[in-house]
Amino acid sequence: MSDARNEPQPGEELQPDQSAERRGRQGEHARREPEQSQVNHRATADDLLLEEIIRRALEEQAAQIHFSPELRTRILSGLPPRSLQRSRWRRSRLALALAATLTLLLCLVLVLLLFLPRAPQPPATAILRYQVAQTLAAPPALAQGGRLVAVDPTGQHLVIQDGRDPGVMYTASLSDPVSSQVLAMREAHDAAWSPDGSALVTVVTPPGASQPLLALVPYGQYMYPLGEAALAATWTPGTGSTTITYVTGTNGQTQLWQTTRGGHPPQLLATMNLRLTVQHLAWSPDGRYLALLASSEGLSGPGRAIYLMEHETGQVKALVPVGDFTITSFGWSPDGQRLTYARRDAKGQTLLITLAIPDGRPLLSLPVAGELDGWSWSPDSHDLVYSASGRLHVHIFAGPSIRLPQPEAGARQLFPFWLRDGRLLIVHVAANGQRSLQLLAPLSFSSPPSSPSARH
Numbered sequence: 001m002s003d004a005r006n007e008p009q010p011g012e013e014l015q016p017d018q019s020a021e022r023r024g025r026q027g028e029h030a031r032r033e034p035e036q037s038q039v040n041h042r043a044t045a046d047d048l049l050l051e052e053i054i055r056r057a058l059e060e061q062a063a064q065i066h067f068s069p070e071l072r073t074r075i076l077s078g079l080p081p082r083s084l085q086r087s088r089w090r091r092s093r094l095a096l097a098l099a100a101t102l103t104l105l106l107c108l109v110l111v112l113l114l115f116l117p118r119a120p121q122p123p124a125t126a127i128l129r130y131q132v133a134q135t136l137a138a139p140p141a142l143a144q145g146g147r148l149v150a151v152d153p154t155g156q157h158l159v160i161q162d163g164r165d166p167g168v169m170y171t172a173s174l175s176d177p178v179s180s181q182v183l184a185m186r187e188a189h190d191a192a193w194s195p196d197g198s199a200l201v202t203v204v205t206p207p208g209a210s211q212p213l214l215a216l217v218p219y220g221q222y223m224y225p226l227g228e229a230a231l232a233a234t235w236t237p238g239t240g241s242t243t244i245t246y247v248t249g250t251n252g253q254t255q256l257w258q259t260t261r262g263g264h265p266p267q268l269l270a271t272m273n274l275r276l277t278v279q280h281l282a283w284s285p286d287g288r289y290l291a292l293l294a295s296s297e298g299l300s301g302p303g304r305a306i307y308l309m310e311h312e313t314g315q316v317k318a319l320v321p322v323g324d325f326t327i328t329s330f331g332w333s334p335d336g337q338r339l340t341y342a343r344r345d346a347k348g349q350t351l352l353i354t355l356a357i358p359d360g361r362p363l364l365s366l367p368v369a370g371e372l373d374g375w376s377w378s379p380d381s382h383d384l385v386y387s388a389s390g391r392l393h394v395h396i397f398a399g400p401s402i403r404l405p406q407p408e409a410g411a412r413q414l415f416p417f418w419l420r421d422g423r424l425l426i427v428h429v430a431a432n433g434q435r436s437l438q439l440l441a442p443l444s445f446s447s448p449p450s451s452p453s454a455r456h
Helices: 016-064 071-077 082-115
Strands: 127-137 145-153 157-161 169-173 181-184 188-193 199-204 212-217 224-229 233-235 242-252 255-260 266-274 277-283 289-295 307-310 316-320 325-332 339-346 348-356 362-368 374-378 381-387 389-395 399-405 412-418 423-431 435-444
Touching: 145 188, 145 412, 145 423, 157 188, 181 188, 181 212, 188 233, 188 389, 199 233, 199 242, 224 242, 224 255, 224 423, 233 277, 242 277, 255 316, 266 307, 277 325, 277 389, 289 325, 307 325, 307 339, 325 348, 339 362, 339 374, 348 381, 389 399, 389 412, 399 412
Parallel strands: 127 399, 374 412
Antiparallel strands: 127 435, 145 157, 157 169, 169 181, 188 199, 199 212, 212 224, 233 242, 242 255, 255 266, 277 289, 289 307, 307 316, 325 339, 339 348, 348 362, 374 381, 381 389, 412 423, 423 435
16 A cells, blocks of 8 residues: 555544654754854854963063064074075076077077078189199290280290381291291281191281282291282181181272192182171181181271171171271180170270171170280180280189289289290289280189189
8 A cells, every 4th residue: 555645635633643753853953053053153262262372371471482683683684685596586586588499589589590591602702713734935926025816726826027027927936936036927917826736827918919918928938929819818628628718809899719738729608798897707616607707997997997797698797886996806705605796986085895706696795994004814715814914814704803913012923924824824924024925824712612723
C-alpha cells in the first residue's frame, strides 16, 4: 500500500500524536539558540581581552626604550635617502629600457642583413702605376730636335722626322738607337710601317717630278720608287701582309688601288667622288673600313675632313665634314671600334676627339691645354695617352686608373707611343734640353685580392 493514504489532505486536521511530536521539536530548537548566542559572545570577549593584553605588553616594552636624538640620527643616517633610492630606481629602469631597445634594434638589423637582398658592392678602385724602367740615348736626329713620328707594330723600329726638314726621315732600332740610325727618305709626305715591321711605304716628290710617287723603304735601307703615281699609301692589315693600298686623284675623282711590295701590276679597288685631295690613309685593324684624311689645299696643305669607306660595299661618307679647323693627326684604336683625331681651330685651341665607328657618334672631346705633342692608344683600347704642355696625361675609357711618373721641374715628356707589350715609349727632355728615350713599365697593380692582375 502507498504511504500517500497517510498524508493529510487539504483541510484535514492533524492527529493528536503528530501535533505533539512537532511541538516537541520546536521547543528543543528554541532552547539551542540562546546557548549558541552565549558561545559566540564569549569568543568575542576573549578576542578583545587578548588584544588588550598584547597592547599593554607592547606599551610596556616601548616605554623601556629611550630614543635619544643621537640614536635617532645614527639610525636614520644608515638608511638611504628616499630621493636617492628613487633616482637609482629610475636610472635602473632607464638602463634596462635602453638595453632592451638596443637589443631589439640589433635583432632588426641582423634580420635585415640576412633576409633583404644585398646591393652589389662597387669595385674597389684599382690603380696601375708606371715607373721609368729604362733610359736610352736618343738617336742623333732626335737629339737635335727631331720628332718621333712612328713605331713599328713589333715595337722594335722607330721613324724620326728631321727637326729642320719635315720631308727627311730616319729609321733606328730601339735596342741600339744611336748607332742604328740611318737616313731612310727625303721629300717624303708620309710613312707607314708594314705589319711585320720590315719595311715602310711612303709617297715622295723628288726634285723635278710633276707628281708624287709611291716608294718602298726596307728597314735599315734608303727608299726606292715602285714606279706608280700616288697621293697617299698604307699597308693592307693582316699579319705578314705584303699588300699596299694607295690612292690617286684626277678630275675630281679619287681611285683606290692595290699593289705589292714587289711591284706587281696595280689593281683598281674603288672609285670615289671626292673633290678634296687625299693626304693620308689608314685601314681599321680588322680591315672593314678605310679612313681618308683630305685637304682642300693640296697634298701639303692642312687636313680639313675625314672620310670613311666601307670595304665590303665601297660606300663612302664624310665622317668629319669640312669645318673651320685643321686636322693635324688621326688614327684607329687597336680594336677598330673607335677613331681618334686631333684638330686645332682658328683660335689655336686643340681638341682630341674620339668617334664611334661606323656611326661617327662622338665619345670624347678633350680640350688640350697648350701644345699637343703626340698621343697613342693602349694595346687593349682602354686608355688614351697624350702629351700636353710637356706632361703626360691618360684618359681612361675602361679598366683601372693609371698613374704615370711626372717629369722633374723644367723637364718635358713628348711623343708617347704605347707598345703592344704594355710599355710606354716617350722622349724625355731634361731641364738643360738634353733628350733621351725612356721606357715606362707597370710598377704595381693596387687592387683587391680578387681583381685581375695588371694588363700586359
